[in-house]
Amino acid sequence: MELNENARIDTSQVDDRRGSGGGGGGLGIPIPTGGGGRGGLISLVIAVLVALVGGGFGLNAATNGGGSEQGDNTSLEQKCAAENALDQLDCRNTLYVNSIQAYWQNALPERFGERYAPADTVFFSQAVSTGCGNADSGVGPFYCPADRQVYIDLTFYQVLAEQLGASGEFAQPYVLAHEYGHHVQTLLGTEAQMRRQQQRDPDNANALSVKLELQADCYAGAWAKNATGTADAGGQRIFTSITEQDISQAIDAAEKIGDDAISERANRPVNPDEFTHGSSAQRREWFTRGYDSGDPKQCDTFSGGV
Numbered sequence: 188m189e190l191n192e193n194a195r196i197d198t199s200q201v202d203d204r205r206g207s208g209g210g211g212g213g214l215g216i217p218i219p220t221g222g223g224g225r226g227g228l229i230s231l232v233i234a235v236l237v238a239l240v241g242g243g244f245g246l247n248a249a250t251n252g253g254g255s256e257q258g259d260n261t262s263l264e265q266k267c268a269a270e271n272a273l274d275q276l277d278c279r280n281t282l283y284v285n286s287i288q289a290y291w292q293n294a295l296p297e298r299f300g301e302r303y304a305p306a307d308t309v310f311f312s313q314a315v316s317t318g319c320g321n322a323d324s325g326v327g328p329f330y331c332p333a334d335r336q337v338y339i340d341l342t343f344y345q346v347l348a349e350q351l352g353a354s355g356e357f358a359q360p361y362v363l364a365h366e367y368g369h370h371v372q373t374l375l376g377t378e379a380q381m382r383r384q385q386q387r388d389p390d391n392a393n394a395l396s397v398k399l400e401l402q403a404d405c406y407a408g409a410w411a412k413n414a415t416g417t418a419d420a421g422g423q424r425i426f427t428s429i430t431e432q433d434i435s436q437a438i439d440a441a442e443k444i445g446d447d448a449i450s451e452r453a454n455r456p457v458n459p460d461e462f463t464h465g466s467s468a469q470r471r472e473w474f475t476r477g478y479d480s481g482d483p484k485q486c487d488t489f490s491g492g493v
């Protein structure tokens with residue numbers, strides 16, 4: 188994977204709240220994923236970090252979940268305008284966000300006839316206040332449908348590499364593309380529809396959640412296929428190359444965060460009924476489907492089996 192050094196990094200798509208202290212968090216009581224309504228965070232790997240790091244999943248939906256805090260982007264802006272910006276993890280991730288949103292800006296109208304509404308990614312450290320309640324890093328990166336923002340503590344990539352064994356750089360844009368997949372589901376109404384279905388049919392709540400997650404993986408694959416075609420506001424390509432090895436890294440990451448892989452690592456029995464994100468094989472399968480077709484319309488996980 189190679190990024191274009193001449194591409195302009197648009198930091199306005201990121202809200203840098205690191206160092207702002209975040210919002211509360213603290214000692215939370217683990218709450219199962221799924222849920223509904225405005226408290227429903229959609230995480231990439233919610234179970235992982237709880238299982239592995241034993242971290243407090245400090246989501247408290249009752250507390251002032253405004254998500255309206257604004258970070259100070261000045262230092263990020265300066266850093267990402269400097270010459271060696273691409274050596275910086277936060278600047279590279281900002282550029283990944285730029286590429287993913289540039290893709291959907293075209294693909295959503297083209298493939299679904301809907302307008303794309305941009306969503307910021309919030310960089311936070313440790314804890315953050317969101318429209319879905321307070322969350323801490325232990326939940327991993329997530330998308331909050333209530334305030335339509337992606338949240339990530341960038342130290343998650345260390346956990347991904349060191350504890351989950353997915354160390355390739357391309358795992359990073361995959362993670363972000365998965366979260367933006369949830370944003371697209373919100374824009375298309377898929378997410379709201381799925382929540383209603385879960386309420387009508389609580390026995391299938393986990394199975395429905397798996398379908399939503401696998402679709403986000405498939406959307407990530409569709410972005411990956413088209414990523415070299417994405418450009419900054421001035422028309423400069425963002426990626427100059429993406430190799431098969433990069434794609435393997437994304438698939439590897441998708442597998443490493445499959446529910447069965449996580450259960451095994453945590454020495455818990457593998458129980459498909461408890462899966463909320465999909466097995467490793469399913470995650471590989473749906474990312475690949477999006478990648479091979481390059482078409483998000485091929486990502487219908489809801490009509491048939493997964």
Ligand SMILES: [Zn+2]
Nearest residue numbers: 229230231400
């Ligand atoms: Zn997800």
